[in-house]
Amino acid sequence: MKLATKQAVKQKFAQSMAFMQQTRMSLSFLYGHSIVPYRLGLIFLLVVGLCSCGSLTSSGLNGTNFKIGSNVTPIREIKPEQDNKATVYIQGKVEKKAPLIKQWAYQISDSTGQIWVVTNQKNLDEGAQVVIKGKVRYRSIPLAGKELGEVYLEED
Numbered sequence: 001m002k003l004a005t006k007q008a009v010k011q012k013f014a015q016s017m018a019f020m021q022q023t024r025m026s027l028s029f030l031y032g033h034s035i036v037p038y039r040l041g042l043i044f045l046l047v048v049g050l051c052s053c054g055s056l057t058s059s060g061l062n063g064t065n066f067k068i069g070s071n072v073t074p075i076r077e078i079k080p081e082q083d084n085k086a087t088v089y090i091q092g093k094v095e096k097k098a099p100l101i102k103q104w105a106y107q108i109s110d111s112t113g114q115i116w117v118v119t120n121q122k123n124l125d126e127g128a129q130v131v132i133k134g135k136v137r138y139r140s141i142p143l144a145g146k147e148l149g150e151v152y153l154e155e156d
Helices: 002-026 036-052
Strands: 087-099 104-110 113-119 129-139 150-155
Touching: 087 113, 104 129, 113 129
Parallel strands: 113 150
Antiparallel strands: 087 104, 087 129, 104 113, 129 150
């Protein structure tokens, strides 16, 4: 039994060596070349790929006189007299959240103001940076001869 085991091990070893030699021949184009550029290229592609999988809810880069996402509307420019069919994009930080029936309301603020957004999303945490597309809505609340209504967004 020992002899059969030794022969099986020798045979497996011979097969492994043959495979390694074949692999070495198929990679012979790398001989004489440094593998460092290939590794650097692979690392670069992996880093770029991982960065592109980051938080997709946050878009736009803010910097000195540089902003990507120029179709984002500052919150102070959203007015109650706007048409109820107007669609806007806002970008800001989630300040508060409140559960509603089958929906959630989030108070979003940017450097110009704050607005409530009604959405089906449940996973927005306080402090998160978000970009939201929504329709401008206005709810009139007349009370004792005063108008206490408020503008809000309803996410598409």
